[in-house]
Amino acid sequence: MMKLELINVVKRFGDRAEAVIRGLSTTVAEGQMLVLLGPSGCGKTTTLQLVAGMLHPDDGSILVDGKTVAGPGWGLPPERRNLGMVFQSYAVWPHKTVFENVAYGLELRAVPREELRRRVQEALDLVQLGELGARYPSEISGGQQQRVAFARAIVVKPSLLLLDEPLSNLDATLREQMRVELKLLQRKLGLASIYVTHDQAEAMVLADHLVVMRGGIIEQQGSAEAVFRRPRSGFIARFLGITNLLRGRVIDIGPNTARLEIGGLGTLSAFLADDVRTHMTRGEAACVSIRPLELTLSASRPTAAANAFQGQLMERIFLGDLTEYLAQSGQIRWRIHVASSTRFVPGDTIWISFAAEAGSVVLDS
Amino acid sequence: MGGNTPPTPLGTSRLHPGPPTGITWLAMADTAQTPLSTGSFYRSRIASLLAIAPLGVWTVVHLWDNLSAFDGPQAWERAVTGARHPFNQILLAVLVLLPVYHLVVASFTTKDGFSLANYAQLFRVRRFQEAMLNSLLLGIASSVFGMLIGTLLAWLVSRTNMPFRRVVRVCVLASFAVPAFVNALSWVLLAGPNAGSLNQLWMGLTGSREGFINIFSMQGLIIVSVATVYPLAFIFMHNAFETMDTEMERAARLLGANGVRAFFSITLPLARPAIIAGFIMTFLEALALYGAPAAIGVPARVYVVTTQVWSLFEYPPQVGMAAALSLPLALVTVALLCLQRMLIGRRGFANIRGKGGRWQRADLGAWKWVAASVAGLIVFITFVLPNAVLVFRSFYRESYRGMALANFTFAHYQYVLFDYIDGLRSIRHSLVTSLAAATLAALLALIAAFLSRRKMVRFSGLLVFLCMLPLAIPSMVFAVGLVAAYSSGWMVLYGTLWIMMLAYLIKNLPYAFMSCNAALASVHVDLESAARVLGASTLRTVRDITAPLIRNGLLSGWIVVFANSLRDLSASVLLYTSATTVISTAIMDVYYASAWGAVAALSVILLGINAIAIMTGYRMFGRNVLSPNA
Numbered sequence: 001m002m003k004l005e006l007i008n009v010v011k012r013f014g015d016r017a018e019a020v021i022r023g024l025s026t027t028v029a030e031g032q033m034l035v036l037l038g039p040s041g042c043g044k045t046t047t048l049q050l051v052a053g054m055l056h057p058d059d060g061s062i063l064v065d066g067k068t069v070a071g072p073g074w075g076l077p078p079e080r081r082n083l084g085m086v087f088q089s090y091a092v093w094p095h096k097t098v099f100e101n102v103a104y105g106l107e108l109r110a111v112p113r114e115e116l117r118r119r120v121q122e123a124l125d126l127v128q129l130g131e132l133g134a135r136y137p138s139e140i141s142g143g144q145q146q147r148v149a150f151a152r153a154i155v156v157k158p159s160l161l162l163l164d165e166p167l168s169n170l171d172a173t174l175r176e177q178m179r180v181e182l183k184l185l186q187r188k189l190g191l192a193s194i195y196v197t198h199d200q201a202e203a204m205v206l207a208d209h210l211v212v213m214r215g216g217i218i219e220q221q222g223s224a225e226a227v228f229r230r231p232r233s234g235f236i237a238r239f240l241g242i243t244n245l246l247r248g249r250v251i252d253i254g255p256n257t258a259r260l261e262i263g264g265l266g267t268l269s270a271f272l273a274d275d276v277r278t279h280m281t282r283g284e285a286a287c288v289s290i291r292p293l294e295l296t297l298s299a300s301r302p303t304a305a306a307n308a309f310q311g312q313l314m315e316r317i318f319l320g321d322l323t324e325y326l327a328q329s330g331q332i333r334w335r336i337h338v339a340s341s342t343r344f345v346p347g348d349t350i351w352i353s354f355a356a357e358a359g360s361v362v363l364d365s
Numbered sequence: 366m367g368g369n370t371p372p373t374p375l376g377t378s379r380l381h382p383g384p385p386t387g388i389t390w391l392a393m394a395d396t397a398q399t400p401l402s403t404g405s406f407y408r409s410r411i412a413s414l415l416a417i418a419p420l421g422v423w424t425v426v427h428l429w430d431n432l433s434a435f436d437g438p439q440a441w442e443r444a445v446t447g448a449r450h451p452f453n454q455i456l457l458a459v460l461v462l463l464p465v466y467h468l469v470v471a472s473f474t475t476k477d478g479f480s481l482a483n484y485a486q487l488f489r490v491r492r493f494q495e496a497m498l499n500s501l502l503l504g505i506a507s508s509v510f511g512m513l514i515g516t517l518l519a520w521l522v523s524r525t526n527m528p529f530r531r532v533v534r535v536c537v538l539a540s541f542a543v544p545a546f547v548n549a550l551s552w553v554l555l556a557g558p559n560a561g562s563l564n565q566l567w568m569g570l571t572g573s574r575e576g577f578i579n580i581f582s583m584q585g586l587i588i589v590s591v592a593t594v595y596p597l598a599f600i601f602m603h604n605a606f607e608t609m610d611t612e613m614e615r616a617a618r619l620l621g622a623n624g625v626r627a628f629f630s631i632t633l634p635l636a637r638p639a640i641i642a643g644f645i646m647t648f649l650e651a652l653a654l655y656g657a658p659a660a661i662g663v664p665a666r667v668y669v670v671t672t673q674v675w676s677l678f679e680y681p682p683q684v685g686m687a688a689a690l691s692l693p694l695a696l697v698t699v700a701l702l703c704l705q706r707m708l709i710g711r712r713g714f715a716n717i718r719g720k721g722g723r724w725q726r727a728d729l730g731a732w733k734w735v736a737a738s739v740a741g742l743i744v745f746i747t748f749v750l751p752n753a754v755l756v757f758r759s760f761y762r763e764s765y766r767g768m769a770l771a772n773f774t775f776a777h778y779q780y781v782l783f784d785y786i787d788g789l790r791s792i793r794h795s796l797v798t799s800l801a802a803a804t805l806a807a808l809l810a811l812i813a814a815f816l817s818r819r820k821m822v823r824f825s826g827l828l829v830f831l832c833m834l835p836l837a838i839p840s841m842v843f844a845v846g847l848v849a850a851y852s853s854g855w856m857v858l859y860g861t862l863w864i865m866m867l868a869y870l871i872k873n874l875p876y877a878f879m880s881c882n883a884a885l886a887s888v889h890v891d892l893e894s895a896a897r898v899l900g901a902s903t904l905r906t907v908r909d910i911t912a913p914l915i916r917n918g919l920l921s922g923w924i925v926v927f928a929n930s931l932r933d934l935s936a937s938v939l940l941y942t943s944a945t946t947v948i949s950t951a952i953m954d955v956y957y958a959s960a961w962g963a964v965a966a967l968s969v970i971l972l973g974i975n976a977i978a979i980m981t982g983y984r985m986f987g988r989n990v991l992s993p994n995a
Contacts, residue, residue: 052898078897085898091891095913104909105899149895156899 003192084153270359305353472688483689507651515598546656551751605639655935759965777962802869869930884918
């Protein structure tokens with residue numbers, strides 16, 4: 001049974017004609033972490049609030065543990081959904097100690113004194129705050145408050161854990177570290193979770209199931225790897241990581257690949273996914289996305305590669321493990337990542353090549 | 366004590382009021398006004414309605430804007446430059462009429478019915494014209510000098526490395542806690558002709574036969590007024606300097622401007638909204654002063670509008686005339702607030718929105734000691750010296766044989782507490798009315814803030830408006846309205862402690878409301894949502910989360926109302942009768958009787974209660990104050 005099901009959910013604000021959420025469907029399985037990723041204003045926080053019960057949908061329904069908690073125009077209040085939630089602002093209560101903060105949910109559930117103390121202590125130990133129970137939130141750091149918020153949410157053993165950009169107020173290093181820690185904790189607890197973020201790197205680390213939203217609809221969903229490797233649209237390709245996005249016209253559609261005419265460059269062939277194929281017509285505009293690491297540089301024309309283009313090396317940027325080359329072929333500027341050992345210098349004439357399945361044909365958006 | 370004895374004002378002293386006490390006067394005044402034809406009755410009311418409607422809107426809106434300065438610089442900047450919904454203003458326009466209604470009606474009413482006679486009188490009688498001119502002069506002088514001093518101190522404290530910055534800041538802010546009229550009385554002790562301590566010191570040092578300063582003069586009044594209003598200027602300018610980003614100044618420096626030029630071409634223009642607000646608020650404050658003009662101006666026969674309004678309440682009371690005289694105060698207030706809006710306009714001073722704190726202090730070098738001396742001197746003269754002399758005088762027995770240890774005594778305290786008939790009684794009255802006013806104001810404010818903030822009722826904006834309304838009316842003008850409203854009809858409160866309590870309650874309701882409202886605003890909605898998600902119902906959430914979090918705001922609002930009520934003179938002086946004396950009016954009574962020991966002792970008791978209340982307040986803002994991210 002699914003822990004959460006969203007079925008064709010629609011949400012409008014006020015009497016504005018344009019809905020904020022326009023028919024959204026997805027599921028979260030037992031123990032799975034679903035990451036809602038998207039630019040600000042895409043509706044991801046609204047979706048979370050619909051699940052939490054702070055808002056109610058105008059259409060569609062929401063099921064938690066197979067039980068309908070919200071339908072068109074109605075919904076159970078938050079306190080009757082058995083959820084845990086971690087807020088962007090942490091929302092740790094400043095007038096309660098760390099212990100009291102975590103204990104509150106158990107008090108509401110009338111858990112006996114002894115068990116309550118044990119479970120709170122377990123939760124605090126889990127987030128490595130075992131010693132700080134007597135402190136007030138103003139006496140601990142932002143990262144520690146964040147852990148208190150997490151402990152408070154999980155101690156009640158919720159059906160579903162909701163996380164609303166919980167790491168966005170932390171500094172970069174701590175965020176990086178907490179990201180992995182959060183992933184391990186969630187795995188250990190086996191808690192079904194929804195995690196909202198606009199940070200694609202964070203989404204990649206955390207997601208079992210990645211949902212990319214845009215303008216109130218799901219643009220693409222799947223495993224993080226699948227979405228990263230085979231983006232459906234130019235928007236997804238650009239939003240997740242760095243890519244070379246070449247805009248052109250479809251001239252031939254094969255079983256697994258398609259050929260495109262790229263203005264000022266020539267033709268190339270790239271992988272064509274089935275759900276993209278249904279939207280493709282010969283002669284229409286489309287794009288090809290190739291990640292910089294998929295490109296190969298060589299001094300002379302490679303013989304085997306399906307796609308090869310001559311170009312002028314413009315710049316060499318040292319990135320540590322990798323070296324980034326900027327090259328120009330006509331109007332097209334390439335970003336190429338190669339192992340740092342290769343040595344070309346700006347001004348060299350080089351060949352850029354890639355196999356057909358290394359690139360993806362994507363929708364032009 | 367020749368020089369310290371003020372001439373008895375206006376021939377009658379409140380210490381020995383004539384046979385007709387307040388309530389009887391008013392009853393008489395009322396009967397004198399009753400024969401009115403129905404037609405003229407309505408005409409006068411409609412006329413007053415049309416006269417006051419647009420003015421009221423502006424006044425409330427602008428005062429409300431400016432008061433957000435107390436919430437910090439960003440809040441003030443937002444409030445002053447933010448846009449407003451026109452519907453609100455219309456709503457405000459209709460509602461602002463109610464409390465000033467009686468006032469305006471009274472001003473247009475004579476025994477012949479609706480008439481402009483009261484206003485004609487304003488322009489006929491020299492005394493009134495002089496009073497208006499004097500008020501204007503006092504306001505201008507106070508705001509100019511107040512701003513100069515306030516700006517200088519604010520800059521030194523917030524922008525330079527002057528030593529003892531904190532001490533200076535604390536002293537300036539502490540001057541707020543000293544009631545203006547107590548400050549004025551201290552200055553009489555210091556600079557009264559001949560007997561003032563400063564003058565005696567001067568005579569002792571120079572062998573001169575006369576003192577060098579006479580407080581009983583327009584100049585004296587201005588000095589005291591400046592000392593009273595400059596802390597307000599300080600707050601506005603301090604806020605502006607604190608939020609300004611010095612990167613901007615530095616950018617000018619890098620382009621070749623020297624420090625002085627950068628200050629005048631970048632820093633000051635950026636502070637323009639604060640400068641305008643500072644000028645206007647200090648001007649209005651000086652205009653509404655009653656204590657200082659009563660203590661200093663009246664003996665010197667320098668009359669201002671507020672003291673004239675008071676004199677019109679002497680037997681036989683002329684409420685209509687008083688109303689006509691006090692309405693120009695409201696008009697000037699409104700006009701100035703319009704001016705401020707025009708000058709600042711909608712131009713967002715976005716640069717001031719800086720994060721605050723991202724700036725460096727100017728290094729004054731050796732000059733910092735000069736700066737510290739100047740700032741120290743200002744604070745010493747305006748705060749330390751007057752209060753020190755007051756405390757000293759409360760323990761000191763006047764003697765012709767000069768200073769001696771034997772002259773120190775508790776006799777004055779013994780006198781005011783046990784012998785003086787109005788002493789203990791006035792303290793009791795003050796405490797009872799202030800405690801009641803503070804408690805009721807806090808309760809009302811809490812309910813209103815809750816309902817409006819959580820949008821639990823329709824027209825919640827109206828609630829906010831009702832709570833903020835009293836700010837628009839100067840204390841004394843408000844008191845005239847109260848007298849007009851409650852001295853006849855179905856509820857006669859004049860002459861009871863109730864009307865005092867009501868005056869304190871209504872006058873201070875805005876402060877309690879702002880405090881509650883700000884506290885509620887700082888409770889992030891996530892804090893409540895977090896409890897809801899964990900399984901708490903709405904009511905449970907309010908009990909466990911919201912209520913404890915706003916406790917401090919509620920208490921601080923309570924304390925502000927209490928302290929303000931305790932020190933009020935300008936409303937009390939029109940509302941009290943011999944049976945309902947409060948501390949402030951008792952102090953003025955013994956002052957007019959030249960009982961200096963009693964004046965000092967009562968004042969110190971008042972300051973003491975005030976200080977205890979305020980300090981208790983600070984204590985409460987201890988460990989679990991809201992953390993910044995909450």
